[in-house]
Amino acid sequence: MPAGPLGVAGKRGNAEVLVGIDDTAERRGLHIGLGLAQARAMHPALDVVPEDAGADAGLLESIADWCLRYTPLVACDAPDGLLLDITGCTHLYNGEHALVADLAGRIERAGFAYRLAIAGTIGAAWAAAHYGKPESYASGEERAVLAPLPLGALRLPPATVAALARVGLKRIGDILPLPRAPLTARFGSDLMRQLDRALGAEHEPLSPRLPVAPYVTEERFAEPIGREEDVLGTIEKLAVRLAFVLERRGDGARRLELALFRTDGEVRRIAAGTSRPLRNPHDIRTLFSERLAALADALDPGFGFDMARLSVMVAEPAPPEQIGMGGAEDAIEIGRLADRLSARLGAQRVRRLIALDSHIPELAAATVPVQAAAKDDGWAAFCRHRTEAELPPRPLRLLMRPEPIEAVAEVPDGPPLRFKWRRAFHDVIAAEGPERIEGAWWSEHGGPARDYFRVEDKAGLRFWLFRAGLYRDFAPGSAPNWFLHGTYA
Amino acid sequence: MIEELRQRLQMMQKPAGLEDGPGALPLGIPAVDDALGGGLARGALHEVAAPGEAHLTAATGFVLGLASGGQARVCWIAEDMAKLESGAPYGPGLDTFSLAPERLLTVSVARPRDLLWAMEEALRCRAIGAVIGELRHGALDAVSVRRLSLAAADSGALALLLRAQPGSDASTAATRWIAGAAPSAARAFEFGAPRFAAHLTRNRRGPTGSWILEWSDTHERFVLTTPAVPVAAPPLDRPHRQTPSRHVA
Incomplete structure (x- = not known):
């Protein structure tokens, strides 16, 4: 591969500028934000790729999904950051350092450059990762960590940072001892809020990219698995664990999600809905076996899955299962059938x-x-x-929308004598009606009143027809509109 | 005495129609039941075809009349096309054939292959009494039909295939019917009960036959309107000879 410098160019304002560069380019004196024309003038060998913001965001999201292996609370910090709330998750990796080592190792093997920092607040971690020493800091150390960092580390708009610099305030340490009121009056409330958030004086919520499941169980494999039977076996194993917790809390799953983490970083998520709160592990396995069978693209394990997680996304209170209660048992059977059909065909198709x-x-x-x-x-x-x-009988099948027919009636407000529907003529030998059904008069699109007739033709076929509009409303000489709405047996 | 009561109790506890294997579902018309060997066989596949597209709703009514017995749920599986072409089952009209709308589960599928799969799944469900598959056109392969028959035999449920046109393919269905509308006893401004020209064109257990049946709302079953004298099987190549109006009482 040629070792020429590589840059990514995108539009910022009205100018084409470099938005990303590789190491070689950096060594040769290029930097992000440099105009493209100038960069080309400095290094004619510069290889330029246009920016693809959508793909960048997609990549960030897929890395975020991959980070779900560490904690369910992962948020994207566009354009190039991720925030992970690892509170209560570190013990799974024997401490923060081991977790960071694991994360760093995997990210590096995947070929990404990274800066990692752990701190007690989002602001402090962000500042340390972007401007400070990427390390781990305990809660309470925020003040010491932040003081030497430039004010840009507070995630302030560049205009505010520039305004602060004009009055000689460059580092966070510069504003820490100052009285708050004049600063707020001059630079807006954002400054103080960002400072408070970074110091932990004000809570900053993390908005996770994906909803957090109320119940989660996961399994890591020393040896990656790939066969479908193994995946199903794992699902049942996880479901057994879920069932135990669900039963203790009296809940059942209405929506389940299986996440399979591939060794190469891909995450495959498969969701399945249920018609009633479910916690029987065998049923959960059956549900996913239908989902897997219905996948348009087969479950591609690549080099195998090294972790599987089964989450209950929506739980609902479920009474303890009763066995042998006649009607209740039937309802359970129907629920099982509906779940199997929905998993394979889609929930919208089983109604x-x-x-x-x-x-x-x-x-x-x-x-x-x-x-x-x-x-x-x-x-x-x-x-x-x-x-x-005393409504007259209704047709057995109703057309999606009434179809216009050509009809000839003997008297203007009577039933038709003969009509043509779908290119076939029908001679009416018996008719019942009219049954007047008013349109939705309260709505603009309600349409006119309809006079419905049940008619039978010579062959014994029966139809449900209507004339739109009342006869007295028609202008002299104009023919009323007839429609066929349904068919009787 | 006590022994006799025990036996009677046992008889009462057994669900009706399941005494002997999957058993048969009597239509309550001796002429038809005799031909069918006691009634429509449960746990078997029955094919009902309309004589033509226009008669599909009549055939639907005939199928519902067969399927609605008992209180078990009914599963109706149709292709997306069917709903667009002939309309969807309309809840308020279903109980014309004693099928309470809450008993019906509808499934729509995109491909015929899914339809057969869904029918098989539904037949496996113990709470389903009858499965109706609306497969309008297209040939059925013998293997799927065989699979359906087996699934039905396992569960004891009725498997009904509703077709828009009589199929020409060989089929392993237990019975094949061609059911269309027949003129009712309607007078100018009064409707009669729906009538069906039902031709049993294939019957693995006995002779074939043709009847004009009427759905009786009060009895919630079909009744015969033709004389109880057996009618010769209609020559299939000359369907016009069997003009149903001749039999109207």
């Missing part, structure tokens, strides 16, 4: 019917995914309403 509170036929019934939160399906109320209102 049940519900009745809605509407008199407009296409809005009176709907379908919802079986896995959606169980609510009253509304059929009891619908049946009561139907009996009270």
Whole structure:
């Protein structure tokens, strides 16, 4: 490979500038922020690559996902930083130093340059990583760590830093002894807030990139695994551990996520939903075996997975399982079936019917995914309403939207005698109706009232037709519009 | 005396229709039940085809009439295409055939292969009484049909394949029907109960036959409207000879 200097150029303001350079370029005196034209003039051999911000962000996110092996609380600090909250996680690695050593080793092997710092606050860690000695500092040392660092380490806008420099304030130590009120009055409240945050006087929340799961279990492998059976076996093993915790707290899983960490840093996440709170390890294994079978791209283990994590993303209270309770057992069986089908086909494809509170036929019934939160399906109320209102029978199949038909009626407001639907003529021999269904008059898009007729043709086929609009509303000479909305058996 | 009561108790505890293996589901019409050898075999695959696309809803009604017996859940699996072409099952209309809408689980699939897979899965579920697969067109391969038959035999559930047109392929289904609409006893402004021209074109357990059946809302089952005299099997190559109107009582 030619050892020529390499730079990445991007637009900042109106100028093309260097936004990233390699070691060779740095040694030759180039620096980030230098105009591209000037850099080319200095080193005609400079190899320039255009910036791809989207890919950079994607890479940062994938590194963030990979960092989930250390803690579930990982946040991206664009453009090139990551924040990890390792509170309570260090013991898994026998202390901070071992964790940092592990992280540094893996990051370096992956070919990234890095600066790492651990501190008691986000601000102090950020400052140390960007401007100070990248080391580990205990809580309470923030003041000493920050004092010698330039004010830019407080994550202030460049304008504020420049304004501070004009009055001779260059280091954080310079502003520490000063009275707060005049500083705030002159440089805005941001300065003091950033200082307080860095010192730990004010709490700074970390917003994790991914929601944090209420239940997590994980397994690390000395020898990477790759076969699907091994993955499934691991899932069941993890599920057994989850089941124990879930049962103690009286919870069940409604949404599960499996994260597989590949040795080369790729993280594969697979989610699976359930129709009812689940904690039976065998069911969880079955669920994921369907998900794995349905993956469009096969589970590519590369050189193997060295860690697997099973998290419950959404948990719900679940009563202790009862066995042999007739109806309840049926519901469990149906739930299992729905979960298997949803895992393979997608939750949106497995549905049940519900009745809605509407008199407009296409809005009176709907379908919802079986896995959606169980609510009253509304059929009891619908049946009561139907009996009270003496509604005529409804068609067996309803078209997605009413289809226009050409119809000839004997009397203008009567049923059609003959109509043409999908290129076939039907002679009506019997008709029932009209049943007038008002449009949604309260809405602009409600449409006109409809007069529905049930008709039977010569062959015995039965249809549900309607005429849109009341006859008296039609202008003389204009033909009413007829639609076919459903078919009866 | 006590022994007799015990036996009666045992009989009552057994779910109806499951006395002998998967058993049969009687339609309650002697002529049809005799031809079927006691009724529609449970734990077997039955194919119901509409004589043409236009009769699909009638065939759907026929299938629902067969599937709605009992209180178990019914699973309806259809391709995405079916919903667009012929409409989706409409909840408020389902109980015309005694199927309470809350008993229905609908599954839509993108490919015929998924449909067969989903049917097999649904048949394995003990809480499902009948599985309806709406496979409108396309040939069925013998292996999938065999798999479905086996899955049905294991569970004792009814497996029903609903087709938009009679298939020409050889099939291992226990029975094959061509069911379409027949003119009802409707008068000008009054509807009669839905009628079906049902042709049993293949029957592994007995003879074939043709009947005009009517769905009776009060009995919640089919009743016969043709005379109870056996009718010769319709010549399949001349379907016009079997014009259903001749049999209207």
